[in-house]
Amino acid sequence: MGVMARAATTSDAFNAIAEPQRRDILMLLRAGERPVTDLAQELGMSQPGASKHLRVLREVGLVRVREVGKQRLYGLDADGLRPVREWVGGFERFWNESFDRLDTYVQDLKQARQED
Amino acid sequence: MGVMARAATTSDAFNAIAEPQRRDILMLLRAGERPVTDLAQELGMSQPGASKHLRVLREVGLVRVREVGKQRLYGLDADGLRPVREWVGGFERFWNESFDRLDTYVQDLKQARQED
DNA sequence: CCATCATATTCCCATATCGGCATGTGACAA
DNA sequence: TTGTCACATGCCGATATGGGAATATGATGG
Numbered sequence A, B: 001m002g003v004m005a006r007a008a009t010t011s012d013a014f015n016a017i018a019e020p021q022r023r024d025i026l027m028l029l030r031a032g033e034r035p036v037t038d039l040a041q042e043l044g045m046s047q048p049g050a051s052k053h054l055r056v057l058r059e060v061g062l063v064r065v066r067e068v069g070k071q072r073l074y075g076l077d078a079d080g081l082r083p084v085r086e087w088v089g090g091f092e093r094f095w096n097e098s099f100d101r102l103d104t105y106v107q108d109l110k111q112a113r114q115e116d
Numbered sequence C: 001c002c003a004t005c006a007t008a009t010t011c012c013c014a015t016a017t018c019g020g021c022a023t024g025t026g027a028c029a030a
Numbered sequence D: 001t002t003g004t005c006a007c008a009t010g011c012c013g014a015t016a017t018g019g020g021a022a023t024a025t026g027a028t029g030g
Helices: A020-029 A036-042 A047-059 A078-089 A092-114 B020-029 B036-043 B047-059 B078-089 B092-114
Strands: A063-068 A071-076 B063-068 B071-076
Touching (some): A020 A047, A047 A071, A092 B078, B020 B047, B020 B063, B020 B071, B036 B047, B036 B071, B047 B063
Antiparallel strands (some): B063 B071
């Protein structure tokens, strides 16, 4: 049994979207399916680079591939974002509270000004 | 100047929440401020481990520290999740569409069965 | 079959990252 | 001041990761 010096590889959606370039790919794919070379060129990355990122995205279910002739068209599978969406959603109420706090702060400022 | 073999370190919210343990910390903090040792114990991690994760979370603005006596109370700063929330929000419509696609698929299945 | 286009994979390097452990540091109490 | 508590930091080992370059694979056309 090997020494576990690092937590098990987090190959999930959270990990996949931690990479800016992978986020870029996903955003591009909102406009529709695209072949690899297209993506690489559009995003200024090498073809192998694009392929590697796409592999990660595919493995976590964020994109789908469809083979058309020589090409492989990659398409968005937004359902893969569900875990992220749900996790972030769990903070919704705090998100609002921070606005409340800001509001309170502003109110305090106004009051302080009036007291001058 | 060294060789840039990896993209500039992504020290942003996306990166911070890519770690399961850090997500756990944030979720725990929804219940209120907590000292480091508390968090470590509750989540079954070492004190240094907790401190390091908290440092990352602090650096990307996901938590705040408040010093009280010997202790340092860490509190949630949900506003730091805004970039993630907004990015994911950009896929809202595809999220719905995927349901539509599933629905279409199911309809197709029904039709295929009837044609047998 | 052979050449070519599109894409995937492999190898290598440099670096980032996590965990454990030991140690440093700052506040408070005796 | 000295001891202790709560926490941060430093160092190390193992591993994960991204980019570049070269190469393999797979489908298509001739």
